[in-house]
Structures are given as C-alpha cells and as structure tokens.
Amino acid sequence: MLAKLSSAVLQGIEASLVDVEVNTGEIGELRFILVGLPDAAVRESQDRVFSALSNVGFRAPATRTTINLAPGHLKKEGPMYDLPIALGILKATGQIAFRYERPLLFAGELGLSGELRPIKGGLSIALLAKKYNMGVVLPADSAHEAALVNDVNVFPARTLDEVVRFLECRNDIVPLNASESFYSKHVMADYPIDFAEVKGQAAVKRAVEIAVAGGHNLLLIGPPGSGKSMIAKRIPGIMPKPHIDEFLEILSIQSAAGITLNAADRALKRPFRAPHHTISDVGLLGGGTIPAPGEISLAHNGVLFLDELPEFKRSALEVLRQPLEDGTVAISRSAGKVTLPSAFMLVAAMNPCPCGHLGDAKRECRCTVPQIQRYRAKISGPLLDRIDIHVEAPSISVSEIQKKENAEPSTTIRDRIGRCRDLQAQRLAHSKAKCNARMENAEIQQHCALSPENSQLMSQAMEELDLSARAYTKILKVARTIADLANSTDIAANHLLEAIQYRSLDRQLFY
Amino acid sequence: MQEPLTSREAVLVLNAVSGVGPVLYRRLMETFGSPERILEADEYALTRVEGVGPKTAQAIRDWATTFSLSKEKRLLLDWGAVFLTPDDAAFPPLLRKIYDCPLGLYMLGDVMCLKKPCVSIVGSRRSTLYGISVAKKLAAGLARAGFCVVSGMARGIDAAAHEGALEAGGSTLAVLGSGIDIVYPPENKELYDAIRQKGLIVSEFPFGRTVNRQTFPMRNRIISGLSEAVIVVESAIHGGSMITANTAGEQGRTLMAIPGRIDQVSSQGCHQLIRDGAILVTSVEDVLEELAYGAQQLEMQLPSASKPRPVMSLSPLEQKIYQALADGACVGLDALAERTGMPISDVASTLLLLELKKQVVKRADGTFEARVFA
Numbered sequence: 112m113l114a115k116l117s118s119a120v121l122q123g124i125e126a127s128l129v130d131v132e133v134n135t136g137e138i139g140e141l142r143f144i145l146v147g148l149p150d151a152a153v154r155e156s157q158d159r160v161f162s163a164l165s166n167v168g169f170r171a172p173a174t175r176t177t178i179n180l181a182p183g184h185l186k187k188e189g190p191m192y193d194l195p196i197a198l199g200i201l202k203a204t205g206q207i208a209f210r211y212e213r214p215l216l217f218a219g220e221l222g223l224s225g226e227l228r229p230i231k232g233g234l235s236i237a238l239l240a241k242k243y244n245m246g247v248v249l250p251a252d253s254a255h256e257a258a259l260v261n262d263v264n265v266f267p268a269r270t271l272d273e274v275v276r277f278l279e280c281r282n283d284i285v286p287l288n289a290s291e292s293f294y295s296k297h298v299m300a301d302y303p304i305d306f307a308e309v310k311g312q313a314a315v316k317r318a319v320e321i322a323v324a325g326g327h328n329l330l331l332i333g334p335p336g337s338g339k340s341m342i343a344k345r346i347p348g349i350m351p352k353p354h355i356d357e358f359l360e361i362l363s364i365q366s367a368a369g370i371t372l373n374a375a376d377r378a379l380k381r382p383f384r385a386p387h388h389t390i391s392d393v394g395l396l397g398g399g400t401i402p403a404p405g406e407i408s409l410a411h412n413g414v415l416f417l418d419e420l421p422e423f424k425r426s427a428l429e430v431l432r433q434p435l436e437d438g439t440v441a442i443s444r445s446a447g448k449v450t451l452p453s454a455f456m457l458v459a460a461m462n463p464c465p466c467g468h469l470g471d472a473k474r475e476c477r478c479t480v481p482q483i484q485r486y487r488a489k490i491s492g493p494l495l496d497r498i499d500i501h502v503e504a505p506s507i508s509v510s511e512i513q514k515k516e517n518a519e520p521s522t523t524i525r526d527r528i529g530r531c532r533d534l535q536a537q538r539l540a541h542s543k544a545k546c547n548a549r550m551e552n553a554e555i556q557q558h559c560a561l562s563p564e565n566s567q568l569m570s571q572a573m574e575e576l577d578l579s580a581r582a583y584t585k586i587l588k589v590a591r592t593i594a595d596l597a598n599s600t601d602i603a604a605n606h607l608l609e610a611i612q613y614r615s616l617d618r619q620l621f622y
Numbered sequence: 623m624q625e626p627l628t629s630r631e632a633v634l635v636l637n638a639v640s641g642v643g644p645v646l647y648r649r650l651m652e653t654f655g656s657p658e659r660i661l662e663a664d665e666y667a668l669t670r671v672e673g674v675g676p677k678t679a680q681a682i683r684d685w686a687t688t689f690s691l692s693k694e695k696r697l698l699l700d701w702g703a704v705f706l707t708p709d710d711a712a713f714p715p716l717l718r719k720i721y722d723c724p725l726g727l728y729m730l731g732d733v734m735c736l737k738k739p740c741v742s743i744v745g746s747r748r749s750t751l752y753g754i755s756v757a758k759k760l761a762a763g764l765a766r767a768g769f770c771v772v773s774g775m776a777r778g779i780d781a782a783a784h785e786g787a788l789e790a791g792g793s794t795l796a797v798l799g800s801g802i803d804i805v806y807p808p809e810n811k812e813l814y815d816a817i818r819q820k821g822l823i824v825s826e827f828p829f830g831r832t833v834n835r836q837t838f839p840m841r842n843r844i845i846s847g848l849s850e851a852v853i854v855v856e857s858a859i860h861g862g863s864m865i866t867a868n869t870a871g872e873q874g875r876t877l878m879a880i881p882g883r884i885d886q887v888s889s890q891g892c893h894q895l896i897r898d899g900a901i902l903v904t905s906v907e908d909v910l911e912e913l914a915y916g917a918q919q920l921e922m923q924l925p926s927a928s929k930p931r932p933v934m935s936l937s938p939l940e941q942k943i944y945q946a947l948a949d950g951a952c953v954g955l956d957a958l959a960e961r962t963g964m965p966i967s968d969v970a971s972t973l974l975l976l977e978l979k980k981q982v983v984k985r986a987d988g989t990f991e992a993r994v995f996a
Contacts, residue, residue, distance in 0.1 A: 314955035317966040332988065463987055470954075470987025475858050475887055480747055480777055481807075483986060503988025505954040571978055593967070608971035621983040621991070622748050622777070 112136055114202035117216045117245065118195040119236045120185050123402050123442070123449030124367040126235040128243065130181045131192060131217075133199030137175040147180030152190050159190070159221050160197045167225040167272050172204050185447075188401055191230040194219035194248070197271060198278070210280040215266075216240045216247040217274075225271040229253045229372050234363040237263050246286070248274055256366055258287040259294060259359060294362070294379050306345050307520040311507050312338055318502035318613055320524055323350055324531040325592030326546030328435070328457040328497055330420070330490075332615060333504030334471045339460040340385070342504070343416040346458060347381040348521040350413070351529050357412045360452055364404050364411055382413035384455075388422040395427050396434070402442045402449045407434050410455035420459040421489040428494050431457070435497045459498065461490070471506045480622045487616060492581070499548060499585045501615040531595045547592045552584070559587040565607050572611050577619040586610045630726075631691060632657035633707045637725040638689045638828045641678035644722040649673060661685065689828075697829045703730040703802060712736065717847040720873045724826035724844060730802045731822040735770045735793040741909065742772035742845045744863045745779025745855035750888055751983060751991045752950050753779055753856035756880055758786035760853065763906030765792020767915070770821075772797065772849050774841055775814065777807055779855045779863075784813055787821070794821040795848065799841035801831040824848075839865050846870035851913055853878040853903060857891030864891050867900070876912060878903040883951060936981070939964070939972045944981055947992035954989045 114133045119126040129147075143157050161171045178196055180187050195217040201207045218236050220228040233253030237260040240247040246264040249257055254267035264286040268274045276282035289295055309316065315331060315338075322329040323346060331339045353361065358379050365371050365382070386395060386406045397405030407415060417423060434440040438454035463469040464483040468476040478486075535546050538558060544550045550558065561569060569586070572578065578586075587602075590610035594602045627635070636642050636657055642650075653671050654660045660668075660682065668679035681688070698705060707726040708718045714736050717723055741764050743757055761771045761783040771787035773780040775796040787794035796817050800806050802825045805814045817823055826844065827837065842865050846852050852870040854877070857863035870877045877900040882889025896902050901912055936944060946961040947953060953961070959969045973990055976982040982992050 311956060313959055313966050314970070317970075470985075470989060472885065472887070475860060475890075476987075477858075477860060503954065505956060505988060568978075572974065575978055605968065605971040608974040609967050612970040612974050615984075615988065618984075620986045621751070622986050 112203045112205065114199045116195045116199050116202075117214065118180075118192055118218050119216060119232070119239050120180075120187055121232040121235060121367055121401075122185070122447060123397075123451050124232075124235055124363045124404065124408075125449070126232060126239040127185070128216075128239065129185070129187065129192075130179075131195040131199050132179040132181065133176065133196065133203045134179075135172040135174055135176045135200065135203040137177060139175040141173070142175050143172075144175075144177045145180075146177070147183050148186045149180060149192075150186065150188050153180070153187050153192055156190060156193045156196055156221075159193055159223060160200065162223040163193075163221040163225040163271055164197060164200065166223060167270075167275075169201060169206050170204070172200055176200070176203075186401055189231060190220035190228075191218040191232075193221035194227065194271070194274065197221060198274065201275065207275055207279055209278050211278045214243070214245040216243075216245050219248070219250045219253075219268070221271060227251070227268055227270060227274075231369045231372065232363075232367045233257045233371075234260065234359065234366045237265055238359075238363070248277075248284075252372075253366075254287045255292040255294060256362055256371055258289050258292040259355070259362065261289070294358075304345055304348065305521045306349060306524055307517045309338060309342055309345065309518055312342065312504060315342055315502055315504045316518075316524075318500050319346060320349070320528065321589065321592050321596065321613075322458075322500050323456070324528045324596055325499075325535070325589065326456065326548040327499035327589060327592065328548070329459070330498045330501045330616065331458070331460040331504050332463050332501060333460070334463060334469070334506045335467050337504040337506050339504050340416070340418055343385070343414065343418075343458045343460065344383060345521060346414045346456070347383045349524045349528055350381050350456070351525065351532055353379060353381055353412060361412050364408050364451070368404050368409060370409070382410055383416065384410040384413070385416040385418060388417070388419045388424075390423075390427060392424075392427050392430050396430050396440055397442050397451055398444060400444060402444050402447070402451075404451050405440075407431065407440060407453040407455060408451040411452045413455060415455040415457050417457070417459045420461045421486060425491070428491065432493055432497065457498065462486075463503070470503070472508075473506070483622070490616065492579075495616060496581050499589050500613040502613055503615060527596065530598075531592070534595050534598070535592075547588050547595070550588060550591075555584055555587055559591045559602060561587075561602060561607065565602065565604055568604060569607060569611075572608075576611070576614075578611070578614060579617040582614045582617050586614065589613060627658055627661065627691075629657055629709075630705065630707060631695075632661050633726050634694055634705055634828075635661060635685050635689060635691055636682070637826065638694070639678075639681050639685050640688070641681050642725075644724055646671075646673050646678075647725050694829060697803070698728075701730060701803065701829075703728055704733065705729075714740070714848050716740070716850065717844065720843065720847040722843060723847070726826065727844075728802045728825050728827070728829075729822060730824075731818050732793070732820065733822060735795050735822040738768060738770040738793055739913075739915075740770045740772045740795065740849045741913075742849040742852045742866070743779070743783035743855060744773055744842075744845060744852065744857075744866045745783075746857050746861050746863060746888055746891075747777040747779075748888065748986075749778035749782070749856050750882075750886065750952060750985075751993055752882065753880075753888065754782045755993075757782040757855045758789070760855070760880075760903075760906060760909070761786030761794070762790035762792070764909065765790040765794065767906060767910060769793075770795050772845055774799070774838075774845055774866075775806075775810055775817070775823075776862075777810070781810055781813055783855075784817055784821070788816055796821065796823050797841050797844045797848070798823060798825040798827070799837035800833045801825060801827045801829045803829050804832055806833045838862060842866040843869040843873075846873055846875050849875060851876035851878055851909065853880065853909065854892050854895055854900070855880045856882060856888045857895075858887055859890050859894060861891050864895075867891075867895055876901065878909065878912065880904070883949075886952065936976075936979075939968065940976055940979075940981075943969065943972050943976060944992055947982065947990060948994055950992070950994050952985060952987075952989040952991045958990065 227250035229252035237257035251267040468474040593606040765787035770793040879892040879895040
C-alpha cells in the first residue's frame with residue numbers, strides 16, 4: 112500500500128516542499144529502500160524509526176518497502192525526515208488511519224523511545240507551510256520559532272505517540288500561539304551587556320552612536336586593551352529594536368544554521384558575530400555542498416565584528432565587498448544557487464601599528480614609520496571605501512576604569528538613535544536606501560547639499576589633509592547623520608568638520 | 623700588466639672589500655706599511671695578520687672580481703665627488719682621532735663645510751612638533767653662530783636639523799648610511815639636493831651601497847666622530863640616537879640633550895642621557911657656553927629667545943582648545959574633552975578647524991599637538 116506525506120527540504124534559508132512516499136507490501140526479499148538523494152543522516156533514519164516504532168507499540172513493515180523523497184534531484188539532509196517516514200510506514204501498513212482532514216507538513220527527528228527532537232530550519236518550514244496554506248507538525252522545541260510566523264497552525268509535539276493520536280483525532284494538539292513562544296516571552300529583552308559599563312572612551316562612543324544612527328560601517332583603531340571588543344559587543348544593544356520581520360529573517364538564518372537547536376538565550380535581539388581572523392572564505396560567506404549560511408549572513412540585521420582586521424586574509428576581506436554593497440550574498444554550488452541576506456553593520460578593529468603600542472603611554476612603540484604605514488595600507492582601498500567612520504580608541508589608564516560613575520546606559524543611546532533613524536526614514540521614504548549610509552549619488556546630492564562656505568571648507572580640508580577622493584562622499588553622508596542627530600535640517604560647518612575628523616586612515620598624519 | 627695603483631686607489635679598493643673594516647685595516651697597515659702593498663701581498667702573508675681568515679684574504683686578493691675601480695673613479699668624476707683618506711690634509715681632524723676611523727670618506731658638495739667646527743643634532747625619526755621646532759631653531763642658531771650642523775638626513779629630527787641650518791643660510795653636513803648616490807628615505811630627495819648644493823654629503827660607503835641594519839650604527843659613529851658636541855633632541859629609550867650618544871661618549875665628545883615632557887615617550891631617551899651626565903641644553907647659548915665659544919666669535923647675531931607665536935584670530939571655542947594644548951602635550955579627543963569640559967562633537971570639529979588654520983596637527987596615534995613653538 113502507498114502512503115504519501117509532505118515534508119520540506121532546506122536550501123540556504125528557504126524551504127521547499129518534499130513528498131515523502133512510503134510503499135509497503137512489495138513483492139521481493141525483505142528490504143528497506145530509501146531513494147531521493149539522502150545523506151548519511153537521512154539513511155540512518157531507518158534504524159531510528161524502527162526502534163521508535165517498536166517502543167511506541169507499533170511494528171516495522173514485514174515486507175519489502177520503498178521510501179521515496181521527491182523531488183529526486185534535491186539533496187536531502189539531516190534527521191528531519193524521521194517523523195514523516197515513521198508516519199508513512201504506519202499509514203502504509205494500515206496500522207493507523209488518518210482522520211485529520213486538513214493538509215499538514217511534517218518534520219522532526221525521532222529518538223529511540225519515540226520522543227521528538229528539534230530540527231534545523233523550523234521557521235523556514237513554517238513559512239513554507241504558510242505559502243501552501245498548510246498546517247505544520249514540529250517537535251515542540253522547534254515549534255517556538257515557527258510559531259512566530261503569522262497565520263500558520265503550528266502543532267508542537269513531544270512524542271510520536273502524540274502525533275499519532277492527533278492524526279487519529281483521538282487527542283487534540285493546540286496550535287502554538289506566537290505569544291506563547293519563548294521568543295515572544297523575551298520580546299525586547301534587554302541585552303545583558305550595557306554601554307553603561309564602558310568607562311571613558313567618550314570619542315569612540317560618539318563615533319559608535321553616529322555609525323549606528325546612520326547605518327555606517329565603523330573602524331576602531333586602538334592598542335590592545337583599549338576596549339575595542341568590549342564596545343563592539345554592545346553595539347547590537349543600541350541598534351533600534353528589530354522589527355518582527357527583521358527578527359524572522361535573523362531567526363530563519365540562525366535556525367537554518369542550527370544555532371537555535373540548543374541556544375540557551377532565546378530572545379528577540381540582533382546578532383553579534385565575531386569570527387576569528389583565521390576564518391576561511393567559505394566560513395565567512397557561506398557555502399558547503401548544500402549551501403549553508405556563513406558569518407556574514409548570521410550577522411544579518413546585526414553586527415559583524417572583525418577584530419584584528421589587517422590579520423584577515425586578503426581574499427576574505429575582498430569577498431566582503433559585494434555583500435557590503437548589496438546586503439545579500441549569492442552562493443553557487445553544485446547543489447544549486449542560493450541567495451542569503453547579509454545586511455550587517457561592519458565593525459572592524461585594528462591596532463594602530465604592528466606592535467600595537469603606538470600611543471600607549473606605558474609601552475614604547477618601536478615600529479618605524481614605514482612599518483606603520485605598511486600595516487595601515489594592508490586594509491585595501493575598496494574595503495576602506497565601504498567603511499565610513501574611523502576612530503582612535505586611546506589606551507585607558509586604570510584610574511579611568513576605576514571611575515565610579517556609570518556612563519550613559521544603552522537604552523538612552525538607543526532612543527536617540529531611534530529618533531535619528533525615524534528622521535532618515537521620512538526623508539528617504541521614496542528611495543531604496545533606508546539609512547544615510549546607503550544613499551546613492553543622486554540622493555547624496557539632494558540631501559547633503561553644502562552651503563558655498565561649507566563647500567569651500569570641504570575643499571580646503573580635502574587639500575590640506577591630503578584626503579583621498581573616496582573620502583568625499585563618505586564625509587557627506589556622515590555629516591548628514593551628524594546633522595540628523597542634532598535635529599538640524601541643514602549640514603552646518605561643525606557637522607561637516609566632525610565628519611572629516613573620522614577619516615584617520617585616508618589622510619595625512621604627523622609621525 | 624696594468625699600471626700600479628696609487629695609494630688613494632688602493633684605499634678605494636680596500637674600502638669596498640667586504641670583511642675589511644677600520645680596525646683590520648689598521649692592522650694590515652702595521653704589517654704591510656701601505657695600502658698598495660696590502661693589495662700586492664700573497665694569501666699566506668695576508669692570513670698571518672691577526673683577524674684575516676682565508677675568506678677575507680681571498681676577498682682582498684680577488685678584489686677585482688667584486689669591485690670595478692675604473693667605474694668607481696668614473697662615478698666620482700661624474701658626480702663631482704671626492705674620496706678623502708685620513709692622510710689628506712682636508713680630512714676632518716676630529717674624525718681622524720677616533721678608534722674606528724673610516725678608511726676614507728666620499729664627499730659630495732661644499733668641502734669647505736669641514737673647515738667649520740661641527741656640532742651634530744640627532745633625534746628620533748618619529749618626533750613631535752616640539753622636537754621638530756627645537757631641532758630647527760637650534761640648528762639655525764648654531765649655523766648662524768658659524769657651526770656646521772651635522773646630522774644623518776633621516777626622517778624627523780635629522781631632517782629638521784638640516785632644514786634649520788639651510789634656512790638660516792648656514793652650513794650643514796649629512797652623513798649617509800648608504801652610498802652618496804642613494805637617497806634614503808626617498809621623501810628627503812629635496813633636502814638631499816639642497817644639502818648637495820649648499821652643504822656637504824658624506825659617506826664611507828661606495829657608490830650604490832644601499833642602507834641596512836648595519837650601516838646606520840656605522841654612520842652614527844661618523845656623525846659623532848665629526849663633531850665637537852652631539853645634541854640629542856628627542857629619542858625614546860631604545861631609539862637609534864641613543865647609539866650616536868653612546869659613540870659620542872666613547873669618542874670623548876661632549877654630549878648634550880634637550881629635555882622634554884616627562885610624560886612623553888619620545889623624550890625618555892633624552893632624560894635618561896641627562897640622568898647619566900649629558901648636559902641639559904635649552905638654548906644655543908647653552909651650547910656655545912659649554913663649548914667655550916665666546917659670543918664675540920659669532921658671525922651673526924643670535925636669534926632672540928623664543929617669542930610667542932603670533933596667534934591668528936581664533937574663535938572662543940578654538941581659543942579654548944588651543945589653550946588646552948598650549949602646554950605642548952600630545953592629547954587625544956577624550957582627554958581634550960575632559961580638559962575643556964566641551965562635548966566630543968565640538969572638540970572634534972573645532973580641532974579640525976584649528977588644523978586647517980595650521981595651529982594643530984593630528985598625529986598617527988590619534989592625539990593632537992599644537993604648534994606652540996614658532
């Protein structure tokens with residue numbers, strides 16, 4: 112007898128429909144055949160399923176059985192087909208009769224005792240179910256992320272037995288409501304780390320605020336121990352709270368990457384990713400035979416922090432350029448081409464010189480001028496092109512750290528940034544750009560007009576500081592953000608001057 | 623059979639042979655009596671001299687394979703340079719006295735500079751505005767007083783010293799760590815040309831020799847060796863100028879140092895020298911007095927003591943920031959905001975204005991320094 116159920120396959124972060132067909136009672140020797148490009152984990156599902164079936168009180172098929180995962184050209188990965196295969200066997204062997212009428216999608220890993228374990232991509236599967244107007248049965252743990260999708264019935268199940276009773280209409284499973292999800296319970300949960308803990312570094316904080324307010328990428332230059340990482344980690348906390356759509360994007364990537372499988376901290380917040388500088392291009396961009404999200408996608412709608420920027424392989428930095436421009440990354444592999452979102456804020460950090468002690472009052476820097484210049488030149492022009500703000504983080508003395516008074520908390524900064532973002536959203540309502548940093552040339556001309564005196568000032572600065580030409584538009588955009596923070600319609604001279612101050616890496620300095 | 627070499631030619635050859643330094647040369651001379659004889663000696667006789675191994679002996683015997691005398695002589699002619707040996711009357715007498723006096727010196731420019739008493743001004747490549755301005759003023763003052771200002775044509779203090787002397791219309795002498803035809807660092811090309819025109823460029827290295835780790839300390843001993851006094855303007859504890867200070871001490875030359883701020887890494891070397899007995903110098907007069915040159919000997923009038931810099935019209939905000947920097951310290955944005963009580967945004971924008979008005983510079987470490995000294 113033939114049974115047919117629906118499940119899903121993940122490609123990148125998108126799920127597409129898979130039919131799980133189980134045919135039992137075939138003539139021939141007793142065998143269990145699994146087709147449809149299964150990987151090792153899918154193939155092993157036979158053993159898990161048989162054990163689970165017997166422990167729940169059912170029998171494995173006693174005849175030759177074929178299981179087909181269609182469409183046959185897509186590679187199937189992971190243990191998520193355990194549940195539909197088990198149900199297919201039960202239906203095909205006539206051990207249960209489905210009374211539930213509405214169409215359903217199934218995914219879940221089975222334990223030997225018949226309990227259901229969480230799977231990757233629960234959120235993407237719910238989105239797929241929504242598209243086909245189906246309900247979805249998921250392991251309870253995975254249901255929490257899926258429940259955030261509107262207008263889909265997500266049935267959380269703990270065991271195979273529960274699913275069987277539900278399908279036979281002997282027992283009801285109440286669909287999980289978005290409001291009951293872990294994530295919703297921690298909606299807008301505050302970040303455990305706060306800017307109030309960062310003592311001193313007023314200039315860096317100011318630069319960070321401008322960067323976040325305008326969506327600008329940021330480079331911190333400072334000796335080891337100046338608190339660059341500490342500050343970077345706190346940036347997601349001052350970014351505007353993620354809209355539910357943004358959060359669904361964040362979560363669907365994390366879910367597809369398996370991060371949500373056993374995440375301790377399930378709250379609605381922006382990601383912070385800090386890959387080590389030895390990371391491979393694939394690790395950064397995403398890839399693998401079945402394309403999986405890389406660090407830049409995991410940082411989508413959040414912060415990608417690259418500490419020790421000059422230490423990163425040149426190739427790794429070069430591949431960042433396109434995603435930084437487009438906000439998406441396209442990965443082509445033999446298994447197909449996927450496009451993943453990667454709209455992150457880049458926060459990079461570097462030492463001021465090869466030894467790291469330039470400007471450190473305690474330690475002598477013995478780097479020569481050419482060494483320092485070479486070290487700084489390691490950051491290629493095209494990448495520097497995409498970083499609007501450079502700021503120096505001075506080394507901090509112990510007395511500064513021990514200062515009792517707390518600094519401004521993240522929430523205060525976030526409120527200011529939120530107002531500034533609203534202002535930009537209004538002004539850019541009719542353009543593709545959502546923030547100042549993403550303005551195109553036409554928009555820059557329209558919104559960053561300088562008065563004749565300020566134009567004069569700008570040319571003077573370009574010339575005297577030997578600023579590179581690429582700095583020009585960066586400065587205008589940053590000046591626009593500074594003006595927005597000050598709630599000023601026009602870019603005033605002091606806004607412009609401050610913006611110029613944040614271009615340390617492509618100007619002349621005194622050695 | 624080619625013509626026998628003259629004594630000067632033989633020294634030119636020996637100076638270029640690898641493995642033959644000043645000390646070994648002196649020993650060879652004690653054995654053979656003249657440079658020509660050294661080149662004529664057979665390998666056995668050479669190896670009997672203490673310190674000459676088979677490799678060096680071989681190098682001396684086969685000098686023609688590594689060195690073209692005719693080319694070197696042609697280059698000397700083309701460049702209008704001379705090669706002086708300690709036997710020449712024009713060779714600087716002070717340098718002749720040092721333990722490791724070079725075999726000879728290539729000289730390019732005005733050799734009359736050597737007639738003047740020499741004082742060297744050396745210091746860090748990475749300097750502050752303070753150091754630069756002190757070096758310049760001191761060099762100008764000494765040049766006006768009739769001294770030839772000696773330095774190494776490196777970045778920073780060295781370059782400032784040469785410039786100061788040239789601007790005052792005085793003499794200056796640059797000792798290179800490369801052949802006299804090589805300009806290092808390349809950005810000092812203009813300075814090199816100016817010194818070639820109005821001063822003297824000196825090196826013990828043959829044409830085409832490039833700089834390396836060894837040539838700088840060798841160059842330093844000549845800087846101090848040429849000079850009656852060595853003035854260290856700015857140096858970190860491990861700076862290259864400390865080597866010059868050391869050789870000055872060994873050669874028995876007067877060592878002077880310019881004090882700086884105690885919180886400035888760039889002056890710590892100078893403070894160390896002063897602690898160890900170097901003479902603290904704050905003006906040209908200090909130098910003259912120490913060297914026992916009476917003011918009557920001065921060819922020109924001394925520059926008047928540092929007069930305050932003419933202040934451009936500054937806005938109250940600019941004035942406030944400038945005042946906060948007026949003590950000569952190198953200060954970052956944070957510290958300036960604290961000193962002035964102004965918000966970071968105002969400090970950042972005002973500093974840029976001051977920079978455009980050339981009152982302040984931004985340094986590579988992210989700090990700012992005011993042009994307090996003229």
